[in-house]
Amino acid sequence: xxxxxxxxxxxxxxxxxxxxxxxPRRYRAEQRFRIYGLSAIxxxxxxxxxxxxxxxxxxxxxxxxxxxxxxxxxxxxxxxKEALVNADYSALIKAAIQNLFSEVDGRQDRRLLNSxxxxxxxxxxxxxxxxxxEIVGRTVSVWVPADDEVDMTLKGHFxxxxxxxxxxxxxxxxxxxxxxxxxxxxxxxxxxxFLSAGDSREPELAGIWGAVSGSFFTLMISLVLxxxxxxxxxxxLEEFAGKNRWTDLIEVNINNLAAxxxxxxxxxxLAVFLNFFGLPRSAPLVxxxxxxxxxxxxxxxxxxxxxxxxxxxxxxxALGVGASRMQMVVHHVLPLALPGMLTGTIIGMARALGESxxxxxxxxxxxxxxxxxxxxxxxxxxxxxxxxxxxxxxxxFVEKTSxxxxxxxxxxxxxxxxxxxxxxxFERRW
Amino acid sequence: xxxxxxxxxxxxxxxxxxxxxRRKAFALSGRANGAIKMHSRPVYHGALTALWCAIPALLIxxxxxxxxxxxxxxxxxxRLPESxxxxxxxxxxxxxxxxxxxxxxNFVSQTxxxxxxxxxxxxxxxxxxxxxxxxxxTITLMAAAAVFVRSRIAIGLRARNQVEAxxxxxxxxxxxxxxxxxxxxxLSVLYEAIRFFKVIPITGFLFGLGWSPQMAIRADQVGSxxxxxxxxxxxxxxxxxxxxxxxxxxxxxxxxxxxxxxAGKRFRAVAKPLIEVLAGIPTVVYxxxxxxxxxxxxxDAGNVLGLNVASESALAAGLVMGxxxxxxxxxxxxxxxxxxxxSLRDGAYSLGATKSETIRQVIVPAAIPxxxxxxxxxxxxxxxxxxxxxxxxxxxxxxxxNPLQAVTTVxxxxxxxxxxxxxxxxxxxxxxxxxxxxxxxxxxxxxxxALYVVRKYRxxxx
Numbered sequence: 001x002x003x004x005x006x007x008x009x010x011x012x013x014x015x016x017x018x019x020x021x022x023x024p025r026r027y028r029a030e031q032r033f034r035i036y037g038l039s040a041i042x043x044x045x046x047x048x049x050x051x052x053x054x055x056x057x058x059x060x061x062x063x064x065x066x067x068x069x070x071x072x073x074x075x076x077x078x079x080x081k082e083a084l085v086n087a088d089y090s091a092l093i094k095a096a097i098q099n100l101f102s103e104v105d106g107r108q109d110r111r112l113l114n115s116x117x118x119x120x121x122x123x124x125x126x127x128x129x130x131x132x133x134e135i136v137g138r139t140v141s142v143w144v145p146a147d148d149e150v151d152m153t154l155k156g157h158f159x160x161x162x163x164x165x166x167x168x169x170x171x172x173x174x175x176x177x178x179x180x181x182x183x184x185x186x187x188x189x190x191x192x193x194f195l196s197a198g199d200s201r202e203p204e205l206a207g208i209w210g211a212v213s214g215s216f217f218t219l220m221i222s223l224v225l226x227x228x229x230x231x232x233x234x235x236x237l238e239e240f241a242g243k244n245r246w247t248d249l250i251e252v253n254i255n256n257l258a259a260x261x262x263x264x265x266x267x268x269x270l271a272v273f274l275n276f277f278g279l280p281r282s283a284p285l286v287x288x289x290x291x292x293x294x295x296x297x298x299x300x301x302x303x304x305x306x307x308x309x310x311x312x313x314x315x316x317x318a319l320g321v322g323a324s325r326m327q328m329v330v331h332h333v334l335p336l337a338l339p340g341m342l343t344g345t346i347i348g349m350a351r352a353l354g355e356s357x358x359x360x361x362x363x364x365x366x367x368x369x370x371x372x373x374x375x376x377x378x379x380x381x382x383x384x385x386x387x388x389x390x391x392x393x394x395x396x397f398v399e400k401t402s403x404x405x406x407x408x409x410x411x412x413x414x415x416x417x418x419x420x421x422x423x424x425x426f427e428r429r430w
Numbered sequence: 431x432x433x434x435x436x437x438x439x440x441x442x443x444x445x446x447x448x449x450x451x452r453r454k455a456f457a458l459s460g461r462a463n464g465a466i467k468m469h470s471r472p473v474y475h476g477a478l479t480a481l482w483c484a485i486p487a488l489l490i491x492x493x494x495x496x497x498x499x500x501x502x503x504x505x506x507x508x509r510l511p512e513s514x515x516x517x518x519x520x521x522x523x524x525x526x527x528x529x530x531x532x533x534x535x536n537f538v539s540q541t542x543x544x545x546x547x548x549x550x551x552x553x554x555x556x557x558x559x560x561x562x563x564x565x566x567x568t569i570t571l572m573a574a575a576a577v578f579v580r581s582r583i584a585i586g587l588r589a590r591n592q593v594e595a596x597x598x599x600x601x602x603x604x605x606x607x608x609x610x611x612x613x614x615x616x617l618s619v620l621y622e623a624i625r626f627f628k629v630i631p632i633t634g635f636l637f638g639l640g641w642s643p644q645m646a647i648r649a650d651q652v653g654s655x656x657x658x659x660x661x662x663x664x665x666x667x668x669x670x671x672x673x674x675x676x677x678x679x680x681x682x683x684x685x686x687x688x689x690x691x692x693a694g695k696r697f698r699a700v701a702k703p704l705i706e707v708l709a710g711i712p713t714v715v716y717x718x719x720x721x722x723x724x725x726x727x728x729x730d731a732g733n734v735l736g737l738n739v740a741s742e743s744a745l746a747a748g749l750v751m752g753x754x755x756x757x758x759x760x761x762x763x764x765x766x767x768x769x770x771x772x773s774l775r776d777g778a779y780s781l782g783a784t785k786s787e788t789i790r791q792v793i794v795p796a797a798i799p800x801x802x803x804x805x806x807x808x809x810x811x812x813x814x815x816x817x818x819x820x821x822x823x824x825x826x827x828x829x830x831x832n833p834l835q836a837v838t839t840v841x842x843x844x845x846x847x848x849x850x851x852x853x854x855x856x857x858x859x860x861x862x863x864x865x866x867x868x869x870x871x872x873x874x875x876x877x878x879x880a881l882y883v884v885r886k887y888r889x890x891x892x
Contacts, residue, residue, distance in 0.1 A: 019782070026784055033786035037688025040681045044705050044760075047753045054723045055715070232604035240601060253608040259807060259877040260870065261814020263841050264615055267866045270848065271618030278499040293611050300608070326594040354712025357816035357841070360849055383714040383817075390718045390821060398722065405715050412710060 055409075059402025065191035065204060066151040067143040068117060068180060070096040072125065074136045084129055089122030093144065100185075101176060112173055116180075118145040120205040143189065148203040148396035150177060154186070157395055168395075194403065198371045199385065203396030206389070208404050210371045214284055214364070214379030215353060221288025221375055222295060222352055227345050229292075230299030231334075234341070237300075238307040239329050258297035265294045266361030274362060281363035282378040290358045295348040302344020306337040339426030346419040350412050356383035382408045433495055436565050440491065440572065444484035447576045451479025454583045470589035478589045479579045481596050486575065487568040494564050502556045509552055511545050529553055619870055622863035629857045630658045635864060637661060641827035641838075643847060643861050658861055660868070662827035666837030670748045670819060671812040673833055677752025678812075679805055682759025687789055689760070690767045702764075709757035717821030720750035725822055732834060740836040742824040748833065751818050755808050762807065766800030767793060769891050800887040806880035810873040816841040840865045 072092050079087045094114050098104065104113050121144035128142070129135055149168045152158050154177075164171050180186050197207025233254075241247040269290035273279045279286050310333050318328035359365070364380050365388065372379035380388070382404065389401040455472035503526060507515060514525055525546070532550040583589070627635065638659015685705060689698055725746035732739030739745075770793050778788040794801070824836030825846060847862035 026787070030784045030786045033789070034688070034692055037684045037692055040684035041688055041693075041701050041705070043681055044685060044708060044753070044756050045701065047756075048704060048708055050723075051711070051715070051719050051753075054719060058722075229604045229607060232601045233607065236598075236601035236605040240598060241605070250605055250608055253612050255881055256874060256877050257608055257611055259810060259873065259881075260615070261810075261816070261841070261873055263814065263816045263844060264619070264866060264870050264873075267844070267848075267863060268611070268615045268618050271622060271863070272614055276618075277496055293607075296607065296611070324590070324594060326597060350710070354710075354714070356712070356714045357820075357845070360816075360820075360845055365849055383712050386714050386718065387817065387821065390714075390721065401718060405718065408712060409715070412712070416710065 055402045055405050057402075058398060059404075059406050061155050062194060062399040062403030063191050064188045065193065066146040066154050067187055067189050068146050068150075069141055069143050069185040069187070070117070071099070071139055072096045072142045073099075073139045074125075074129065076137050079129060079136045084133065085126070087126075087129075089125040089129075090119070092125055093117055093121050100180075104176075109172065112170060113176060115147055116150055116173060116176065118147050118202060118204045120200065120202055121145060123205075143187065145193065145204045146186070148394060151204060152395050152399075153177070154181075154188070155399075157399075194400070198369045199367060199380070199388070200369060201367075203392075203394050203400055206397075206400055208382065208385060208407055210368060211380050211382045211385035211404070212407070214287075214368075214372050215381040217284035217372060217375050217379065218287040218291060218359075218381055219349055219353060221285055222291040223345070223349060225288070225292040226295050226299055226348065227341075230296050230345070230348075231303050231341055233296075233300050234303030234307060235329055235334070238304050239333065240325065254297045254300055257293075258301065261357075262294055262355055263357040263361065265290050266358030268293070269358060269362045280376055280378075282366050282368065282380070283376045284364075284372065284379050284381075285375040286362050287359050287364050287379075287381065288375070290362060291352040291355060294355065294358065295352050298348040298351065299341075299345050302347070303337070303341040306340025306344065307333065309340060310336045336428070339422055343419045343423045346415055346422070350415040350419075353381075353411060353415070354383055354408065356381070356387055359384055360387075382411075433491075433561065433564075436561070436568065437491065439565075440484065440487055440568060443569065443572050444480045444487075447483040447572070447579075448476040448480035450476075450576055450580055451583060452476030454580050455589075458583065458585060468585050469587060470591075474589040474593050475583050475587070477593045478596075479576060479583075481593065482575045482579045483572045485596075487572045490571065491564065491568055494560075498557070498560055502553060502560065505556055506549050506553050510549055514545065533557075615870060619863050619867045622860050623867040626857055626860035626864045629860070630864075634658065635660055639829060641843075643843070643858050656858065658857065660840075660865065662829040663838055663840055663843055663865070664868075665829060665831065666744065666823070666827065667813055667839040667841075669744050669831055669833065669837055670751065670823060670839055671809060673745060673748025674751035674755055674812045675805070675809060677749055678755035678759050678808060681752075682756045682808075683763050683801065685756070686760045686763035686767060687794075690764050691785065691789055691793070705757045705760055707757075708753065709761075711754075713754065713815060713817040714821070716750050716754050717817040717819075720746050720818055720822035724750055737834060739834045740824065742822060742836040743834050744823065744837045745833040747819050747822040750822065751812055751815055754815070754818065755811060758811060759804060759808050762804030763797070763801050766797040766804065766887065769800070769888070770796045771891060797887075799883055799890075803880040803883035803887065806876050806883070810876035810880070813876075814841065814869060814873050816845065820845050840869050844869070 070093065073095065075092060075095070078089075078091050094110075097113060097117060098110065101113055104110060124144055125142070128140075146154075149158070150173075153160065153169055153174070158168055160167070160174060169177075177186070193205060194207045196209050197205060198210030200206040237247060237250065241250075269286060273286045273289055274281060279289075314332055314336065315328055318332045319325070323331065359381060364384055366378060366380070367388070368378050368380050370377070386401055386404050386408065389397045389404065452472045452475060455468065455470075455475035459468050459472065506529065507522070507526065510525075514522070517525065529546055529549045530553070532546060533553045635658055638657065639661050640657035640659045641662045642657045685701075689702055693701065721742075725741055725743065728743055728746050728749075729739045729741050774792050774796055775788055778792045783791070819839045819842050823842055824838050825842065826836060827838045827843075828835055830837060844862045844865050847858060847865075
């Protein structure tokens, strides 16, 4: 550097000294920069850990449900032979629980007492009777699900040490509950209802099976449509189409559709499939169609890169022995590109499984207690079920929501792991 | 015959046609005793027969089902008594809905009168006639096609070329679906939006400051005048997206820099997939996390500091959305940083620059076009994100840029306006499509610009 000559020649400043004097500062800056980078990564991983911890922490208890043992007398007076289906099963439960607490008197107290047991416990008894009508007239010990407030109290989500007015359960109810516990009539059991039932307004009766089947049908429709169409489109664009305006237009469209917000596909589904074609609302059929349009760009892009990875020598060899272009593609290129295409499809399907916004638009957000059995039955899907439960006011639904998220994440992990295994096992490097 | 059974029957018949065609071809080549070679192998003759059977029948099947409902509804409406037919269109639609529900055994919203019962019976009868007619027509057509193609099978028939031509057409049709999807989106959103702009002037929508999308059911209703000025909604979207970007861009960029320039192989192998996991988590999960964990935390923290924080603050939604976008920014920036040629790095090092100086003064400036493209894509992602804001942001349209208050976004409004019962002639429902149009246009512009920038950047170093 051309500086002014120093005034005092004895203290001649050499360039290297200037550099050296700046070095500690520059090394500190280097250190700081490195730490910023590392902390950015650690921060993202911390967020991930927090997310999982908060969901697992809230949700694991939903897999256990508090049950109460009642000695049910299957009263022949209540269960008339000809009307077993419509009999008043909750009367049996009320009788059984009031038998335990014979001292409880008065309408109000009895209602409080009855509310310890789930309102849906009658269905369980109905199931038992319909399966085995011999049971009528006998007394059997039955574990029935407790009400969600009892469940939440015993799991420690409701505090017991606050004044009665601020609690969901009264002092009396807590005293009864303590007596039941002391008698060994309260137990926490694995919650099979959660995995096998449809949606319900009562948290202790609500399950995810309806949503899981809805997701299954929706994904099936979308897989059956999007895989062949996506592969066909990719094959055409990579193997047959020349480079011209038309294929450019298609490419630009595909790339743009991949970045269009998913809710816009919902608007399309609502306007075209529901209003124009008159397809049924809330049906997995329509959901599958919308998700097909949404995942097609992903699948086409993945399939094209799988086709590009097949070396040209294979194509030339096939053409050289006299195969037509179509034979070359079907017999030689496609089998080699298939693992890559399947990987892309699985990843697309995993995205579709987690998607909820477009499905809200086409009515898959309705309350549906029945389990769907076909693609035109009204249904909901797992992520939308999570959204619905997250909106419910009952405390017990927080736990259900988190548990449903755990199930959804488990499905996603399985699908992504499948994609990774597929890639690892069949991917060929040329 | 139910459509599904018919569909399965048609497929079964097509595969039968395949065997018919193949047998004929085998028979021909067998008679020639190998002396004359057929042009195509028997498989292609079979495939040709099957395709000629399946394609016309399935096309008719599809179109029939698409238009069946409308035609039958028209016919049923014609037979309705004059008193019902002269109802205004929306009431008539209700009646038609009830007739359909009655026919399929669902709940009906009003008391059933004999005219409706008769109409439902009529509807059912027409539908069964239609289904049977469809079955007869498609199956006859298939049989005719099978017989015709079978009679044409000969030694010299160029079956392979014809099958391949048909397949090429199918491939072309599949590849145009992307174009039709785009056209479908534009038409459906635009059509309803134009209907909306006929009621509400477009300038009032774009520049109005008040948003309360409701329409009076009665003229004298309190608060009957809905306001459709979307500026508060746009501002809320911009606010939440800005917060998300403030979180995602520095964290995403810094982690990309660290991963590509500093991290060792093993650290990278662990950290990169972990960050990518954030991208695979469904947005509804983020929404739940934002609404139940982050929002209460921010509210409590604000209370400790003496601030008044809304429980559905823009900060909570924006923060969580930012977390969601981190991997998006990070993986795109990672690509672009890796694309910067090593020679630039070596040049900087040889001048004595430290690593961080090289990154800040050489690599990032070299990669900046790509990074900007990536950030634009991330902004478009943030604007279109739905579930996080639906679950964690507010519904009321506040004209504010205070991140501690509740704001609403375009996507939240679309969802609230369209979930539940809809009437397709009220501006309230149509407003959702107008918002959808704006959303589509804005994200489309961002994407086009970003994809252009990214493509130019890629070419620069290739």
